Amino acid sequence: DQQVKQNSPSLSVQEGRISILNCDYTNSMFDYFLWYKKYPAEGPTFLISISSIKDKNEDGRFTVFLNKSAKHLSLHIVPSQPGDSAVYFCAASDGNFNKFYFGSGTKLNVKP
Amino acid sequence: DVKVTQSSRYLVKRTGEKVFLECVQDMDHENMFWYRQDPGLGLRLIYFSYDVKMKEKGDIPEGYSVSREKKERFSLILESASTNQTSMYLCASTGPGGEEKLFFGSGTQLSVL
Numbered sequence: 001d002q003q004v005k006q007n008s009p010s011l012s013v014q015e016g017r018i019s020i021l022n023c024d025y026t027n028s029m030f031d032y033f034l035w036y037k038k039y040p041a042e043g044p045t046f047l048i049s050i051s052s053i054k055d056k057n058e059d060g061r062f063t064v065f066l067n068k069s070a071k072h073l074s075l076h077i078v079p080s081q082p083g084d085s086a087v088y089f090c091a092a093s094d095g096n097f098n099k100f101y102f103g104s105g106t107k108l109n110v111k112p
Numbered sequence: 113d114v115k116v117t118q119s120s121r122y123l124v125k126r127t128g129e130k131v132f133l134e135c136v137q138d139m140d141h142e143n144m145f146w147y148r149q150d151p152g153l154g155l156r157l158i159y160f161s162y163d164v165k166m167k168e169k170g171d172i173p174e175g176y177s178v179s180r181e182k183k184e185r186f187s188l189i190l191e192s193a194s195t196n197q198t199s200m201y202l203c204a205s206t207g208p209g210g211e212e213k214l215f216f217g218s219g220t221q222l223s224v225l
Contacts, residue, residue, distance in 0.1 A: 002154070004154075006154075009152070032212055034214075036216075041121070041218070041221075042218050042219070043204075043216030043217050043219050044155075044202070044214075044216045045216070046213050046214070046215070089154060089155065091214075093212070099160075100157075100214060102147075102154040102155035102156075103154050104153055104154040105154055
């Protein structure tokens, strides 16, 4: 049973618009959340993270929002660029950084 | 920058073969991990190691074993490869000052025929 879920396998967005990728989790012990980006034939690369003591973290065009009561986080990309086209994974940890739980990924396509 | 290197990008093996996947990191990281990535299932943890000669099972260890004889090297072993082990295998590491972030290798796409 997956503890981290990404219910949208794919998302298509026009260049310049906002991309919103969603992630839900079930384990209330999770207190650290990450987003990774993966291009084909490459390993995932770290994008942005958020601790449970915050509800928002921003890094350039990327913002992650955390709603602990809903056990939901989202990644906003504004403005979206064609180079953002990739698979995005959300991940969670319970503070024991030996284990990270990953969602199934959302494939983002940004159309020029 | 942390570098995690996986020895092979693509590998084709026969059912029943013993398969070794090698991973080396150059940042003196304590923790190393092996994941497999399958469509619709995301990344699933096979094994991890928090020190030399130490290992712990992840969520899907069946059919796999690991070896960590040196701090920088973590090997995944498929004792007798089967077709359901066809997958993308990803090695990762974390270490002091960066435990909250996994650094991944570029992956090995293994096909078992």
